[in-house]
Amino acid sequence: MKYIAVLFLVFFLGSASDLDLVKIDAVNMTDIKALDRNGVIINQVHPDHIVAEISKDMYRMVRSRGFNIEVIQENITEIYRQNSMMKSTRSQYLTYDTYVDSMITMATNYPAICRLDTLGYSHNNRLLLIMKISDNAETDEIEPEVHFEANVHGDEKIGWAVSFWMIRYLLENYATDTLVQRLVDTREIWIAPMVNPDGFVAHSRYNGRNVDLNRNWGWMWGDEWNCGTDFMSENEARRFVEHFWRHSFVTYVSFHAGTIYISEPWSYSTYVQPPEQNLLHHLSQGYAYFTGYPYGQGSVGMYPINGCTKDYDYGCGGEMGWSVEVCYYKTPSPDSIDPIFDRDRPAMLRLMHRAGQGIGGYVYDSLSIEPTKLRALVYVDPAGWPSYSRSANGDFHRFYLPGTYSVTVLSPGYEPKTVDSVVVPSGTPDSSVYIEVGLIPNPELPIYATDVVGTRYVSTYSNQTYPVEALGPRDGQAYKVDASKWIVLGFDWPIHDYAGNDLIVYRSSGTGSATIRVSNDWFGSWQTLGIANDTVTAFDISTVSLDSACYVRIEASSTFMLDAVEAFQEPTGVAKDDDIAAVSGIQFEIMPTVLREGDLLQVTSMRQQPLKIKLFNLLGQSLKEEVLEPGTTQFSLAGLPAGIYFLVGPDIHSSRRIILVD
Numbered sequence: 001m002k003y004i005a006v007l008f009l010v011f012f013l014g015s016a017s018d019l020d021l022v023k024i025d026a027v028n029m030t031d032i033k034a035l036d037r038n039g040v041i042i043n044q045v046h047p048d049h050i051v052a053e054i055s056k057d058m059y060r061m062v063r064s065r066g067f068n069i070e071v072i073q074e075n076i077t078e079i080y081r082q083n084s085m086m087k088s089t090r091s092q093y094l095t096y097d098t099y100v101d102s103m104i105t106m107a108t109n110y111p112a113i114c115r116l117d118t119l120g121y122s123h124n125n126r127l128l129l130i131m132k133i134s135d136n137a138e139t140d141e142i143e144p145e146v147h148f149e150a151n152v153h154g155d156e157k158i159g160w161a162v163s164f165w166m167i168r169y170l171l172e173n174y175a176t177d178t179l180v181q182r183l184v185d186t187r188e189i190w191i192a193p194m195v196n197p198d199g200f201v202a203h204s205r206y207n208g209r210n211v212d213l214n215r216n217w218g219w220m221w222g223d224e225w226n227c228g229t230d231f232m233s234e235n236e237a238r239r240f241v242e243h244f245w246r247h248s249f250v251t252y253v254s255f256h257a258g259t260i261y262i263s264e265p266w267s268y269s270t271y272v273q274p275p276e277q278n279l280l281h282h283l284s285q286g287y288a289y290f291t292g293y294p295y296g297q298g299s300v301g302m303y304p305i306n307g308c309t310k311d312y313d314y315g316c317g318g319e320m321g322w323s324v325e326v327c328y329y330k331t332p333s334p335d336s337i338d339p340i341f342d343r344d345r346p347a348m349l350r351l352m353h354r355a356g357q358g359i360g361g362y363v364y365d366s367l368s369i370e371p372t373k374l375r376a377l378v379y380v381d382p383a384g385w386p387s388y389s390r391s392a393n394g395d396f397h398r399f400y401l402p403g404t405y406s407v408t409v410l411s412p413g414y415e416p417k418t419v420d421s422v423v424v425p426s427g428t429p430d431s432s433v434y435i436e437v438g439l440i441p442n443p444e445l446p447i448y449a450t451d452v453v454g455t456r457y458v459s460t461y462s463n464q465t466y467p468v469e470a471l472g473p474r475d476g477q478a479y480k481v482d483a484s485k486w487i488v489l490g491f492d493w494p495i496h497d498y499a500g501n502d503l504i505v506y507r508s509s510g511t512g513s514a515t516i517r518v519s520n521d522w523f524g525s526w527q528t529l530g531i532a533n534d535t536v537t538a539f540d541i542s543t544v545s546l547d548s549a550c551y552v553r554i555e556a557s558s559t560f561m562l563d564a565v566e567a568f569q570e571p572t573g574v575a576k577d578d579d580i581a582a583v584s585g586i587q588f589e590i591m592p593t594v595l596r597e598g599d600l601l602q603v604t605s606m607r608q609q610p611l612k613i614k615l616f617n618l619l620g621q622s623l624k625e626e627v628l629e630p631g632t633t634q635f636s637l638a639g640l641p642a643g644i645y646f647l648v649g650p651d652i653h654s655s656r657r658i659i660l661v662d
Contacts, residue, residue, distance in 0.1 A: 019053040021076040043258035080331035088334040120239030123208035126197035149192040150255035154199015159255030164193040218454025220268040221307040231454040250355040252321040267298035269460035290347040318387025356430030358400035366438030376411035402426035412447035414439035446566035451490035474564040478508035481556040494548040495567040501538035512560035518549035
């Protein structure tokens with residue numbers, strides 16, 4: 001049978017907190033989901049049973065529901081723990097500390113083609129590291145971006161190994177392998193092997209707060225076991241989602257283990273399919289060509305879940321996303337690492353290659369003397385699913401197959417523009433077309449929501465609308481917010497307080513009502529403006545003593561057909577730089593994030609006014625204070641011992657980590 005164990009060392013007696021690997025004769029999806037929501041960890045779904053992990057105290061609950069249990073392996077947790085510590089003459093698992101040291105060493109040894117960044121800290125103050133690999137790693141270039149990550153579930157260490165070994169492979173083979181050279185030179189490759197370091201150290205699925213990070217993200221969040229107190233409530237989820245907001249990835253892969261499957265969106269619903277499912281299938285088929293993994297929609301080939309990462313990244317970002325399950329066992333013997341990595345490596349390289357195929361472009365203000373680069377919503381018809389250009393470069397990249405398409409671009413304060421007859425050529429695996437889209441500012445147009453920040457789950461049987469229908473100006477296309485559910489929308493331009501009403505909520509149909517709240521932080525706290533209970537309901541944000549707001553939360557009292565949320569733009573028609581910094585949560589950037597003695601740190605302020613920042617060590621001691629003028633300032637860290645430091649700005653968003661090495 002497929003779940004027969006690989007070679008393990010010793011049988012260990014387990015405690016009540018450890019998990020057994022079992023076979024349960026559950027076949028009905030309703031029963032399977034009920035077990036999942038009661039804490040049963042489901043690995044595999046077969047026609048006549050599931051393979052799952054349960055603790056000793058769950059046996060009674062499972063049997064009370066009428067299911068038979070067959071033990072495959074007692075105390076699988078301890079076996080995984082022992083496997084992770086085994087020595088091997090080949091590849092092996094690393095401890096957290098050794099992993100951090102290895103990432104720093106690689107960044108130090110290959111500074112020309114990689115940059116190590118710290119996105120933040122886990123709940124237990126462990127580093128969330130990510131490596132950027134590109135020929136100009138310190139520069140944000142106009143190139144397709146791809147993202148690989150692993151270990152969202154801390155006990156699935158084989159996924160960590162696959163992504164970590166890809167970093168090594170790219171760096172070590174760049175000088176001699178022409179394919180690796182081409183990919184590194186023409187892509188921006190981001191790899192985060194350890195999303196959940198607390199779970200990795202504890203040999204646990206969950207993070208340091210006992211939250212399942214693959215249930216904590218904001219696309220249809222809630223109604224799951226250990227999904228957190230709110231969407232993106234966890235440090236790990238928040239730091240990674242902010243990383244995604246700063247980029248526009250073409251493809252996203254999260255490596256998991258416990259079964260063998262290429263899991264596509266959607267996982268939250270079996271009743272709807274992604275609008276670009278043919279593209280997902282095409283890329284999945286290419287991955288399967290090398291690995292032999294089955295593929296398909298996650299909710300169908302596995303089981304439905306809410307709040308997973310790939311649904312968020314496709315739903316809220318338009319990224320082709322997958323959870324790739326690479327092994328039936330979560331932490332097999334280290335002798336399994338090389339064969340599994342060798343199997344997945346060509347599939348990963350192919351995915352990097354194909355990220356260059358499709359439609360790329362540049363969005364800019366066509367009337368400015370020096371064209372202003374714009375962050376914009378980009379829709380490719382006929383599917384019409386949104387993605388984004390980036391404010392840093394104004395560039396966008398979407399994977400599309402050879403054919404003819406139309407591209408519509410929307411940016412608040414600008415006339416929308418459609419480019420017809422955009423032809424993606426055939427010929428090579430990365431044949432693409434590049435278009436430049438100049439938008440004309442119009443101060444008479446309203447601003448509108450550009451981002452779905454998060455949504456609470458809805459009944460997908462009766463509600464098959466998409467949250468992204470609430471983006472852009474009012475158009476009659478609505479997101480159905482079920483009673484007692486909510487959606488959080490983000491604005492690229494802040495909603496400012498002017499004389500009279502400032503914000504308008506449009507309901508497309510029905511008689512539903514919703515409470516409208518606003519904030520300048522995407523996770524609150526929220527100020528209540530009032531109730532929207534008409535086709536058009538206007539609000540004045542001065543009633544809550546705010547002079548601006550960047551986020552709107554709509555909480556339905558009864559079914560509310562949300563068409564759009566609009567506001568007035570500034571009279572000049574141009575957003576202030578400080579506003580842009582406030583919306584993005586970024587007030588300054590640094591480079592590099594890993595320094596050697598004698599290196600100068602470059603700090604770029606995004607504000608038009610002086611910005612005071614402080615340098616702290618890990619003990620929280622303030623070591624240095626600087627006042628940044630607009631633009632880029634260089635200063636030295638000479639005299640400081642090797643270690644981890646961080647710069648902190650005047651608000652909670654503005655902090656950057658620095659690693660100083662010998």
